[in-house]
Amino acid sequence: MFVDRVRIFVKAGDGGRGCVSFRRAPYEPHGGPDGGDGGKGGDVVLVLDPHRNDLSHLFLAPHQVAQDGRPGMGATKAGRKGAELVLPIPPGTVVSRIPGSPEQGSKLLPLPPRDAELDRVADLTPPTRRFVLCQGGRGGWGNWHFRGPRNQAPRRADPGKPGESGQFVLELKLLADIGLVGLPNAGKSSLLRRLTSAEPKVADYPFTTLSPTVGVLEWPDGHRLTVADIPGLIRDAHLGKGLGDEFLRHVERCRLLLFVLDLSGRDPLDDFHLLRRELEAYGHGLAERPFLVVGNKTDLRTARRAALRRARPGGEEPRFVSALTGEGITELTTAFRHRLDPHPFPASRQEAVCVSAEEIG
């Protein structure tokens, strides 16, 4: 189960109660106040975890409550702090508060629609690694704070402050340098496998890919680019056909789009225009994003190659590869690098190598 949008209720720990206590010792019948302060409640902290690629763990456990602080004790001993609650989340998660969510009360509100106006509180994208979503409450003062010349034996101690709470929507928008966009069966996943060591499923039927995958391309000089593969788009995807535009938000933050066209299928130029129209209909600036065009499956049909080259779809010189045989892959990775890295790099170092998809972040 791939989950990229959840709503959760979180509550930080309450502060511990302050203590009312008096010193007791032999020969000291009226020892002064010595009630310690309550401990602070635990915070709820979001922490980036590059090994996580979705939010299913929070979908299954949408109530997250941190530990309360312990009450203060005699002999001015402070109560122990509540442990912080760490929620690991994938890089690229956007966190918004559901407006009007009751500060108290843990009944989950319905997940707001995608276009709802939400109050964004954080975008967990490196270099941000930690974000305190809810602060734990301060511990209450013990009675020794209230001693004074007029009141040598205060019986007052404060309760701890309640921890912050709220309901939030967490939405994953994958972070990658390059996003693969294409019709079902164009060979996007095969290309990702060829480019990186990620292993998305590949099969000879449409909609093999049901969730996005990110892989990493690395050059010997240490330069890295991340590549995201998403489910295929079809005509009227923006109206919810196929898997709809549900997954386009995962390429919203890619710096470069790669249109993957199937040379063995229908007219690749038509496919290109269809994809462009879907991106325009989706909006969010995707249609204006820089792109490259690649014709895949050169091992099957070469006749289409010349026609596509002449047509220069979108004014771009198309590249040609075979994800199956590896033909043209080095030229493609070089094109990525030239497009995304402003610094020229030596020709001898142009061939990229694969690294584990887990090393993202």
Ligand SMILES: Nc1nc2c(ncn2[C@@H]2O[C@H](COP(=O)(O)OP(=O)(O)OP(=O)(O)O)[C@@H](O)[C@H]2O)c(=O)[nH]1
């Ligand atoms: N001959 C040949 N077949 C290829 C090539 N690239 C992909 N294929 C085949 O095309 C089919 C679809 O490949 P996928 O990589 O699953 O395509 P996809 O674009 O990820 O498809 P969806 O996930 O359904 O959108 C598979 O049977 C692949 O083996 C290629 O370069 N040459």
Ligand SMILES: [Mg+2]
């Ligand atoms: Mg696929």
